[in-house]
Amino acid sequence: MQNVAAPARLSTADAQFEHDFAQRLHWSAEQDAAIEQRVADILADVQQRGDAAVLEYTARFDGLSADGMAALELGKDELKAAFDGLPAAQRQALEAAARRVKSYHEAQKKACGESWSYRDEEGSLLGQKVTPLDRVGIYVPGGKAAYPSSVLMNAIPAAVAGVQDIIMVVPTPVRGSVATGGAGAATATRGERNELVLAAAYVAGVTRAFTIGGAQAVAALAYGTAHIPRVDKITGPGNAYVASAKKRVFGQVGIDMIAGPSEILVLADGTTPPEWVAMDLFSQAEHDELAQSILLCPDAAYIDAVQAEIDRLLPQMPRAAIIAKSLNDRGALILTRDMEEACAISNRIAPEHLEVSSRDPHRWEPLLRHAGAIFLGAYTSESLGDYCAGPNHVLPTSGTARFSSPLGVYDFQKRSSLIEVSEAGAQVLGGIASVLAHGEGLQAHARAAEMRLK
Structure with a gap:
């Protein structure tokens, strides 16, 4: 049987949008x-x-x-x-x-x-x-x-x-x-x-x-x-x-992190060739059936064009069955009122990979607060970040980009505080520490500071 990919078609103008949007985002991280x-x-x-x-x-x-x-x-x-x-x-x-x-x-x-x-x-x-x-x-x-x-x-x-x-x-x-x-x-x-x-x-x-x-x-x-x-x-x-x-x-x-299924969110203003965006959605959907690919765009005709490219390109893909199931179960093509609203929805999702596929990506980048990695411009496919752009491809998933970061040098380092108090400094800090330590009922702490006072 031929694989067919029909991501959910949503519109922020619909009364049911919030409910349908929440259902599409839901993924349980609970293990069997x-x-x-x-x-x-x-x-x-x-x-x-x-x-x-x-x-x-x-x-x-x-x-x-x-x-x-x-x-x-x-x-x-x-x-x-x-x-x-x-x-x-x-x-x-x-x-x-x-x-x-x-x-x-x-x-x-x-x-x-x-x-x-x-x-x-x-x-x-x-x-x-x-x-x-x-x-x-x-x-x-x-x-x-x-x-x-x-x-x-x-x-x-x-x-x-x-x-x-x-x-x-x-x-x-x-x-x-x-x-x-x-x-x-x-x-x-x-x-x-x-x-x-x-x-x-x-x-x-x-x-x-x-x-x-x-x-x-x-x-x-x-x-x-x-x-x-x-x-x-x-x-x-x-x-x-x-x-x-x-x-x-x-x-x-x-x-490093507990990773969930891979994700891509494409913010498009309708100026990128639709076949590029369709393939970018495929690039994450082919990982596994639980991967999530979402398009946010204020242009309904452009969304139609992307769907047409999905239909045309899918039979050419070796992992077509996996892509189709991922897009059918978790994918979405969402019509927004404008790009500002698309940016606001993106921040709610906090995606692993975020493509800003627009003519002027730097106009929208300041509005984007939460994402594992942000790919700016039509020529910046997510796959380049996976392999050779330079930044790390180990990224937070499942909305955790709201509070966590890509893997980096800092994950393989630790920090120790350095404190060397001078004799003059002990006179200033000792009195402060003494008062606070007595207030906490920790007399040995207080005495240790007081012993260094002249």
Whole structure:
């Protein structure tokens, strides 16, 4: 049966708009109870049995058997060999993307990631010391879903921040494997390794890499095993099991975010070729059926033209079935009264990716407060941001752009306050602290400050 994509057609002028709009936006982030329980069991098992549990789960879920964790570790020579074995065009594209991502994050570090201090009128030194995390883990989807761009976006800002150990985990399931369990082969059965992912790890400066995935990989990174070192933070996307595991280990380690389905919102004034906008909507819809693609536009005829292009282009897409279901279930083409109203609705949505596809995007950008990334102008397709523009493509989803930010250098740094009080400063601050400490009933605090008074 031919796939048909008919995103909901809404108008802000309709009396039912608010109800229909809310229904289209609704997405439950609640995980299935069975997944939550299974993840809890896996985490507890890995925490207790370490490498042995990781080996068993890798054999069971990925069909990848080994007699020890050393067989599941990728050496730096393997990563380099993967890079050297790529076609020249892929090597050049990977290096060009890495240069742009590194350049952006180096600028970000200069802007917000440096230590600073000053002395006040009494000569006391006050400031902030910025230091990198010692060790981080990056999770990269593997098997049929291979994302070398995710390697670059997670590893490069960590390296720019100054992280010394970057541990990558990537599942490499055996084709046709089933969750049957069992282990014991003398060496690891070669799974579905993606050479571009391994090459990206080489280019991005990954320190160590393991062919493991799922909740067991998250557990190994969070708790540490005999072979896999414990990390300070875990970043990177994954399936429902990975998301649940990251949520559960938060507190033992830091995490970047709990990501929901991918999203794109296009603000269009009707001046961009409609086939460009249709394909931009496809670019997120093809991720999975839960992805969301929305168009906001004050021109009804233009919305009709975009729908016509959706109809024309969809049969050409290899992932047409996924795109059609995503657009039918969660997509929307919304007619607004004007671009100002479109901007206001965009702020309510707080999308992951926001395209301002208009003749004068800088006219509207000041009105836009909440978005993971803002793509300005008709030539700025979201896909360029995914791969090589430079800014990070790990972005807040599900409206969390209202209070969170893209992954960046700052996610791989921590800040320590610096305080050096001079003798003169102690005379001023000691009296203040004494009064406040007595007011709180903390006499030892007060005495400690008073002892330094002349």
